[in-house]
Amino acid sequence: MTRDFIHFKNISNMSKKAIIKRLSLVNFKGLRNVVIDFNDTVTTISGRNGTGKTTIMDAFTWLLWGKDSEGNVDSKFGIKTNDAEGNFIPDLEHEVAGTLEIIDTETGSVETVELRRVLVEEWKTEKGKTERKLKGHHTDYFYNGVPLKTKGEYDERINEIIPEAVFKMITNPYYFLSLHWTAQREMLLQIAGGVSYEDIAKGDTAFAALIERLSGKTVEDYKREISAQKEKITKELEKIPTRIDEITRATPLTPDYAALNTKGATYKRIERHRRSRRISSRSQPYRL
Numbered sequence: 001m002t003r004d005f006i007h008f009k010n011i012s013n014m015s016k017k018a019i020i021k022r023l024s025l026v027n028f029k030g031l032r033n034v035v036i037d038f039n040d041t042v043t044t045i046s047g048r049n050g051t052g053k054t055t056i057m058d059a060f061t062w063l064l065w066g067k068d069s070e071g072n073v074d075s076k077f078g079i080k081t082n083d084a085e086g087n088f089i090p091d092l093e094h095e096v097a098g099t100l101e102i103i104d105t106e107t108g109s110v111e112t113v114e115l116r117r118v119l120v121e122e123w124k125t126e127k128g129k130t131e132r133k134l135k136g137h138h139t140d141y142f143y144n145g146v147p148l149k150t151k152g153e154y155d156e157r158i159n160e161i162i163p164e165a166v167f168k169m170i171t172n173p174y175y176f177l178s179l180h181w182t183a184q185r186e187m188l189l190q191i192a193g194g195v196s197y198e199d200i201a202k203g204d205t206a207f208a209a210l211i212e213r214l215s216g217k218t219v220e221d222y223k224r225e226i227s228a229q230k231e232k233i234t235k236e237l238e239k240i241p242t243r244i245d246e247i248t249r250a251t252p253l254t255p256d257y258a259a260l261n262t263k264g265a266t267y268k269r270i271e272r273h274r275r276s277r278r279i280s281s282r283s284q285p286y287r288l
Contacts, residue, residue, distance in 0.1 A: 015106050018161060020060075021099040027081045027092045028062075029055045063096040063117050064158050064167070066139070066151075074139075079119060090134070094119040097142075102161060113161065116142035117154075 024035045031052055036043070045053055058068040058077070068077045080088040097116040103109070118140040123132045140147060141154035148154045158164075168175040169187065176184060197219070201207040214222050 015104070016161075017103040017105050019101040019103070021101055021112070022097075023056070023060060023063075023099075024095075024097045025055070025059045026095040026097075027089075028059050028094055028096055029077075029079055030081050031055055031059075032081060059096045060098065061167075063098050063115055064162075065155075065164050066117070074119060091121065091123070093121075100161065114142075114144050115158075116145075118142075 020038045022035065022037050024033075025031045026033055028034075029052075034052075034056075036045070036056065045056055047053055054069065061067055061069050062074060062079070067073055070077075079094055081092060081094070082088050095116065095118045097114070100113045100115070102111045102113055120138055120140060121134060122136045122138060124135045125132045139151065141151065142148065143154065143157050148157070165187070176187070179187070197211050197214075201211050210222075217225070
């Protein structure tokens with residue numbers, strides 16, 4: 001394990017370097033009391049399988065974020081120390097402490113930080129009974145020897161030292177590939193630093209036109225706007241068949257003009273015949 005394990009730029013763009021000075025484990029995953037003092041260059045931790053090499057890394061990540069080196073929270077991996085029969089030993093506090101040296105590489109200032117995380121069992125004896133029962137656990141947090149009231153306060157202090165995502169990025173070569181593409185893009189932009197949409201749009205007229213349409217909105221806001229418009233249009237299109245059907249039912253049937261013309265011609269012939277008969281009867285002489 002390297003002593004100089006972090007060199008990064010945080011969100012405020014202040015370059016920092018963090019150095020592990022000491023790591024101590026008490027009743028952590030079977031290690032009853034282990035202290036590691038890191039040297040000035042590289043500290044090598046070696047041994048046969050099952051002797052606790054991974055446990056050292058798990059202890060460090062648990063100290064910072066309450067997870068093992070694979071990202072499992074403490075309720076998902078065996079943090080407690082077991083006896084020879086494999087049963088966890090009760091009434092033990094499970095603790096990891098670490099000393100870090102934080103160097104601001106821009107100003108040269110050095111700060112020593114002491115962190116400590118303790119998992120404490122909560123035992124209770126029910127009324128009228130003598131046997132105790134394990135009801136749960138709680139975690140205590142310490143920063144430079146001062147107990148912190150909440151996990152959120154501790155997490156905030158850790159994030160000021162190094163964000164969890166940054167730590168995973170620089171210690172696990174597969175972590176970046178496991179991220180969603182949007183997270184990958186965000187991380188790459190942070191690494192590149194200060195790349196604006198205008199910089200990306202240079203030389204691309206189509207993208208430049210898009211940037212102009214944004215008019216102060218983010219790309220995500222613009223995409224949501226377009227999506228809402230598409231949804232509205234889709235709903236309007238879905239209503240068109242119903243409206244067509246309503247109009248069709250309300251429209252009167254088209255008359256049969258050919259049949260009407262034929263019927264009209266017949267009426268005219270009948271009317272001419274009637275008139276012809278009346279005229280004929282009037283023209284005959286009156287007989288006694």
